[in-house]
Amino acid sequence: MNKLADDLYQFSIYIPPMDFTIHQYLLATQPSILFAAGTAQQAHAIIPQIREVLGGRDLDYVLVSHMESDEAGGVFELRRAFPNVKVICGQLAARELPGWGYDGALVPVQGGQVLQDDGLDLRIVDYPAEVHDQMGIVALDQRSGLFYSADLFLRFGNGVGKTVEASWEDEVRAIDAQRVPNDALRSQLQESLLELSPRFVAVGHGFCLDCK
Ligand SMILES: [Fe+2]
Ligand SMILES: [Fe+2]
Structure with a gap:
């Protein structure tokens, strides 16, 4: 576990043969939110650390960007540990998760929506x-300036605990057809992202971006 800022913790695994890092983030504010459930194995491993950081408080939310093992796989473990946790996810994941047998609380959202709950002010962007x-x-999170990017801005290398300086605009403009092949969806994504001014990008893979 790495403390990246006040109330912001990073949990990571590095896979040497792939030169690839997988991160999850805990924003230990009120309410608390975990960005990415991680795989079942990762979720199991970090639950004691989440408990330690939260000091007896509940984990309130987990954001699942899309249906993939590193994003969604840990929801069952997290629900067992924190029975009141609510999964924030897109419409598709909200239909898929119950099909997997997930019977915890779901908060389905879509691009353009703002989810406000006490200290959390989450602006959602659709992500193809x-x-x-x-x-x-x-x-x-419009309050803290923290953007969780899932697989966007993915970089290879050992990014555990590491942050690089970056220009948000350059990063967004660099999203190419390899990342999002559909031109219309890519433009729409870039347009939505350029409306935002995050201070810090918490990436799912690679190196976090300091955009101050
Ligand atoms: Fe993914
Ligand atoms: Fe991922």
């Missing part, structure tokens, strides 16, 4: 998740 050919979500 490239590798998976499915519509997911990414989100900006």
Whole structure:
């Protein structure tokens, strides 16, 4: 676990043969939110650390960007540990998760929506998740300036605890057809992202971006 900022914690695994990092993030505010459930194995491993950080408080939310093992696989483990946790996800994941047998609380959202709950002010952006050919979500917490990008801005390398300086605009404009092959969806995504001004990008893979 790495503490990246006040109330922001990163949990990571690095896979050397792939030179690839997988991250999850806990924003330990009120309410608390975990970005990415992680795989079942990862979720199991980090639950004690989440408990330690939250010091007896509940984990209130987990954001699932799209249906993939590293994003969604840990929801069952998390629900067992935190029975009141609510999964924030796109419409597709909200239909898929019950099909997997997930019977916890779901908060289905879509692009343009703002989810406000006490200290959380989450602006949702639709995310055509490239590798998976499915519509997911990414989100900006407008209060803290933290943007969770899932598989966008993916970089290879050991990014555990590492942050690089970046220009948000350059990063967004660099999203190419390899990432989002459909021109209309890609333009729409870029347009929506350019309306935002995140201070910090918490990436699902690679190196976090400091956009201050
Ligand atoms: Fe993914
Ligand atoms: Fe991912």
